Amino acid sequence: MENNLEKYADVANCPVRNVLDRFGDKWSTLVLLLLDEAAVMRFNELHKAINGISQKMLAVTLKTLEADGLIIRTQYPEIPPRVEYKLSKRGASLLPHIQNLVQWANTNFDAIEESRASYKR
Amino acid sequence: MENNLEKYADVANCPVRNVLDRFGDKWSTLVLLLLDEAAVMRFNELHKAINGISQKMLAVTLKTLEADGLIIRTQYPEIPPRVEYKLSKRGASLLPHIQNLVQWANTNFDAIEESRASYKR
DNA sequence: GTTATTAGCTTACTTTTGGTAAGTAAAGGT
DNA sequence: ACCTTTACTTACCAAAAGTAAGCTAATAAC
Numbered sequence: 671m672e673n674n675l676e677k678y679a680d681v682a683n684c685p686v687r688n689v690l691d692r693f694g695d696k697w698s699t700l701v702l703l704l705l706d707e708a709a710v711m712r713f714n715e716l717h718k719a720i721n722g723i724s725q726k727m728l729a730v731t732l733k734t735l736e737a738d739g740l741i742i743r744t745q746y747p748e749i750p751p752r753v754e755y756k757l758s759k760r761g762a763s764l765l766p767h768i769q770n771l772v773q774w775a776n777t778n779f780d781a782i783e784e785s786r787a788s789y790k791r
Numbered sequence: 792m793e794n795n796l797e798k799y800a801d802v803a804n805c806p807v808r809n810v811l812d813r814f815g816d817k818w819s820t821l822v823l824l825l826l827d828e829a830a831v832m833r834f835n836e837l838h839k840a841i842n843g844i845s846q847k848m849l850a851v852t853l854k855t856l857e858a859d860g861l862i863i864r865t866q867y868p869e870i871p872p873r874v875e876y877k878l879s880k881r882g883a884s885l886l887p888h889i890q891n892l893v894q895w896a897n898t899n900f901d902a903i904e905e906s907r908a909s910y911k912r
Numbered sequence: 913g914t915t916a917t918t919a920g921c922t923t924a925c926t927t928t929t930g931g932t933a934a935g936t937a938a939a940g941g942t
Numbered sequence: 943a944c945c946t947t948t949a950c951t952t953a954c955c956a957a958a959a960g961t962a963a964g965c966t967a968a969t970a971a972c
Contacts, residue, residue: 749947751949778884785858845961870967
């Protein structure tokens with residue numbers, strides 16, 4: 671049993687940690703969900719769609735998602751500039767799992783809120 | 792379409808955000824995975840199993856997981872104290888989804904690492 | 913009588929993350 | 943000459959998360 675547990679011990683190069691960290695952040699999942707619905711979106715579209723995100727945070731989020739190969743950025747040499755974002759194959763393969771979590775979250779949200787409210791000490 | 796997107800706009804009381812935030816943190820998933828394997832674990836067992844977590848962070852993590860009703864804490868009035876943690880039904884119902892993500896992370900880890908390494912600008 | 917055990921709590925400190933506001937570039941309209 | 947548009951970047955600041963180390967309390971072992 672001790673051996674079985676060791677599996678998760680090494681946080682630094684744990685695939686799970688390393689990947690989960692990426693959409694454990696504040697905005698990544700939101701971006702992925704939006705891109706899943708809309709097929710293609712521009713920077714300002716995303717900025718308007720995600721109420722509360724700053725331009726900086728959106729830029730950072732998009733950049734790391736692109737770096738991980740989860741989304742594809744296409745820029746057209748026009749002026750004013752046009753940049754489009756869409757899900758990559760890899761991103762699309764991740765999405766069903768996120769959707770499952772979303773569904774779980776939706777069905778369990780009320781109960782969890784209650785638990786939190788009644789939790790003392 | 793604009794309407795469709797609005798769904799995710801209100802971050803504050805979005806069930807998705809609100810729940811995903813909870814195990815988007817650094818340690819929660821690890822604790823849940825461990826408890827899934829071991830059925831029952833004590834504080835120090837967890838502390839040893841999760842290499843790198845501090846006592847404070849473990850305490851905080853366990854407390855929020857308990858508050859959300861994902862784990863059950865049972866304390867025995869002995870000295871020295873004995874406290875046992877296990878998954879609740881709700882926690883157990885979440886676990887398959889996390890396992891799916893873990894699997895996705897494992898199969899895609901190498902490719903993502905490569906993407907990250909070759910990503911410039 | 914000192915030390916170890918257990919499950920934390922507390923304090924002080926550092927690091928990471930997120931947010932605000934302003935600036936940039938290049939061309940086209942007025 | 944100046945404003946607008948788009949997709950960012952930069953500098954700065956606040957808040958959240960994480961770390962290290964010490965404290966507690968009761969008992970049993972040495």
